[in-house]
Amino acid sequence: MSHFLDRVETALRDPDLKTALGRATERLGSRRSVSLDSLPDSDAVRDMARRAKLGLLRDLAGNLETFEKNLIKNGVQVHWAEDGAAANRIMVDIAKSRGCKRAVKSKSMATEETHLNHDLLEAGLEVLETDLGEYIVQLAETTPSHIILPIIHMTKESIGKVMHEKIKVPYTSDPEKLAKIARAKLREAFLSADLGITGANFGVVDSGALVLVSNEGNARLVTTLPRVHVAVMGIEKLVPSLSDLDLMIKILARSATGQKITTYTSLVTGPRREGEADGCQEMHVILLDNGRSRILGGPLAEILGCIRCGACLNACPVYKNVGGHAYGDTYPGPIGSIVTPGLRGIKAWKELPDASSLCGACRDVCPVRLDIPRMLLELRKQAVDEASIPWALRIGLWGFGVAASRPWLYRAGAGLFRWASGLMAKSGWIRKLPGLAAGWTRSRDLKAPAPKSFQELWRQRPVRPAPAGKEAAPVR
């Protein structure tokens, strides 16, 4: 796989990407703040939602047990998958043993994480994504670049081009026309599919209900039309009760798209029962761990409270400049910079926690107030402790630590730097720094140190008479 910094360079050179991202994130950001303001007592709701999520995580094992019991009571078959490969295997087994041939999917990040489509195709099944954005992603043979808006990185022109090339329809860049064409294609698929695959936005512990929110209504069709419905859900996606679900629903759409509520909210409580008008004949839930229980035991546990609203992506100045694909895995943006190293280990992903200026915009917008900057700092520490960090950097910071903790040495070092930068500077500015610091002078100059430090000037300052009635002159 290419290196993070290479992917960044590619992204920064793509003018289409900047246009598409700029337009979308600006619109979403302002809609979000208006919409959250419209929620009476939004701060209190956010606090309650956070408490509900984090409280649940404290006894995740117990809650999962209860959830499983309630699922079974509802007639749902439950499977546990330790990793992505296991989840995909379970899915393929279910499909094969039930004689399923065509699968329709509604948007699910968990199955992106396990690369399910690849395994299903390999096993000889037909798979079709039915979320409009995901459908385009599938046609374009790429991956989603945002957790809510998979094709945020594409302009309407490039979407038109993909549809023209892949399904041979006349080129248009009119979003309405494009949506209409896609819908017609998808309608056929819904009716002929025998397997419906979904993720889950939430699982309600006390009732064993799966909650799916969508704006296109495709989740409803996927869960009701095909014979068999299989949901893949991360083990952290639980909420304790229906009243907690109410909190989550209140903040999810507002934070994600600035809507008060998504168009469709489905609570699925098992396969079709006697006398019911619709529903699948058979329903399964695959509970996916894939590294989550490892996160749970450590200092990043808080991240499992994420409700995947995507607000932190839209607020992040790094994401806005480089887009989702630069992050190299399923989850992009600030959330990805924590989840990816958390799930897959810091060693191979040590550059992600560095992809942040720690400006805190993500923490500000997060509806469950996750302290993302704190976790990024934690991961940077892990990277230093466990991963290979360039020696020059290690030595540089070690030197900084040694010098800055000994004032005399620090002064000597600063003096040396003052002298060296005097040689490098032209009229007070350095245009090119050597070694590791060269990145700085790539796009900006560095002001050279002043001829005399503050402390030197301070010592030379004439002592002022104390103001009348006050104690003696300040200590120098």
Next chain:
Amino acid sequence: MPKPSKVQLFHTCIINEVYPEVGLAVVNVLERLDIAVEVPLNQTCCGQPAFNGGFHADARKVARLTVDILSATKGPIIIPSGSCGDMLTHQYHMLFADEPAYLEKSHALSERCHEFSMFLVDVLGIRDLGAHLRASGPGVAAPKSAYHPSCHLLRGLGAKSQPQTLLAQVKGLACAEVKDQEECCGFGGMFSVKNSAISGAMLENKMRNLEASGAETVISCDMGCLLHLAGGLHRKGSTLKVKHLAQVLDEGMSGR
């Protein structure tokens, strides 16, 4: 808190080495308010560069020195830079999580730490310092200035209005409106070196919006941002100047 007669200045490494004039401006403003300023000697840096990069052991060495030096003094500690202020008030707790003695000291210290603008507005209750900037000539419109709310000051310390409150009262100064004002300038310490390309793109957006605002000066309360913006603007050959809030107040109070 009653008005203290004496404060300590944590001058930060950037002020000490690169922008000593900012430190002097801070002292001038405080002294004009009849507050004596002490500068604890032997202070070096808050340790943020190492902490930020994940080098906690190295950062702790520096932070212990800072904690020891500041703990030996009394009274409010003034920090004229948002991110160093955030480091001292909040991040030391993470750094010393496993070192009870220093954790306790750093908690005590964080009670005494105040970022410059927050000290003036929240502690001293000042809104108007009577600062007055003179027009550069008869009939010349007041120069426009843009305020840059540095991330660590804004979101870390929660200074949502204090610097603007003080600026709004400076006569002869007009405030410019800046698009995406609260967005990061892309400094982030080592971020600007390690991820220099993204940082550069963020800086570019910021400079574009600042220049479009029609401001002559960009004012901030964070030395990192000022160093970053100044470097970008100089490379670009821009006429936009950068200043610390204390410099503007100092100028206005001295009637310059």
